[in-house]
Amino acid sequence: MTRPPMTWKRRLLRLLAILAAAYAFWCTLVAWRLHAAMFPRDFAGRPEAPVLHAGWTRLTHTPADDPRASVEAWLHQPADAAHASRCVVFFHGNAELIDHQLDLADEYAQRGCAVLLIEYRGYGRTTGSPTQAAIVADAIAIIDALPNAIDRAGLIYHGRSIGGAVAAQVATERRPAALILESTLTSTLAFTRRMGVPDFLIASPWRTDRALPAIDVPVLLLHGRHDTIIPPDHSRTLAALAPRTTLVELDGGHNDFPHDRVAYWDAIDAHLRTIP
Numbered sequence: 001m002t003r004p005p006m007t008w009k010r011r012l013l014r015l016l017a018i019l020a021a022a023y024a025f026w027c028t029l030v031a032w033r034l035h036a037a038m039f040p041r042d043f044a045g046r047p048e049a050p051v052l053h054a055g056w057t058r059l060t061h062t063p064a065d066d067p068r069a070s071v072e073a074w075l076h077q078p079a080d081a082a083h084a085s086r087c088v089v090f091f092h093g094n095a096e097l098i099d100h101q102l103d104l105a106d107e108y109a110q111r112g113c114a115v116l117l118i119e120y121r122g123y124g125r126t127t128g129s130p131t132q133a134a135i136v137a138d139a140i141a142i143i144d145a146l147p148n149a150i151d152r153a154g155l156i157y158h159g160r161s162i163g164g165a166v167a168a169q170v171a172t173e174r175r176p177a178a179l180i181l182e183s184t185l186t187s188t189l190a191f192t193r194r195m196g197v198p199d200f201l202i203a204s205p206w207r208t209d210r211a212l213p214a215i216d217v218p219v220l221l222l223h224g225r226h227d228t229i230i231p232p233d234h235s236r237t238l239a240a241l242a243p244r245t246t247l248v249e250l251d252g253g254h255n256d257f258p259h260d261r262v263a264y265w266d267a268i269d270a271h272l273r274t275i276p
Contacts, residue, residue: 031192031201038162038188038204039122039130043095047124050099055079055109061142069121069128071138074098076105076115077149086177086272087114088156089143089170091163093183097124107265111272114150118142120166132169132204139170153177156275159184161230161254165206171215178275179215180268182222183254184208185230186237212242219245220271222264224252246271 052058052074061071088108092101098117105115120135121128128134146152155176159167164184171179186209189199199205212219219242223235232249239247248267251259258264 031197038094040095041122044097044123047097047099059142061138063128063134063138066128070126071121072119072124072126073142074117076109078109078112078114086154086156087116087150088158089116089118091118091159091166093161093163099124132206135166136169139166140173143174156180162206165208168208168211172211175215176217178218178271180220180222180271183224183227183230183257184235186234208238209241212238217244218271218274220267221245221247222267223249224254224257225249226252227254227257229254
């Protein structure tokens, strides 16, 4: 017995069902790939056992949402810690470890600053899985547990790449004295919207564009003129959103920024002098 011919309505419904399934698959694939690209932990390398020199203290935090995880942080206090003018909380890029930030910490130490380096879940010796909610919650908990010798009113958050987005989100919960955002994105939605993916599917949107207008502190934006991973338009957009913002563009791309380290630190020094 032959089947009756398919009507145009049934053909249309079948086509719509196929298109809907293809779109759902596409959105799921983009969201999954975004998370993998956002947290490429394998590219950060395998850490060795930490060898902390004089002035460094290793801190650990057990997250309430994942008691099996252990989050590592390193705190450096100058020899005369009682007279440290500031404490810089540094958030690294998504293919780095806190182990890679010792040169930067040394630069800040020479300026009389204490330095706190916080590792992300799933990176280095820190266990667990990285998400926006987890990383921000861990940072807040570690900041809240800092020794009393650290003046929380004088904290400066400095973040590189995705770390700038971390710094901005933490700043909405624990207000710093100032922000330094380096090669930072407006949000991950700036990329996924171009691919037709709905916002609600993105678990880690990193809305720096929403965070900055809500934080009334001095903000320094540093960006490489030739950055093709997070183009400088991201920082230009952010500069227009917050009233107390200074944008400094220097030669360099994303992973090789900055070419001119003297100009880079001159910009940071000038920013530090604006903090009350």
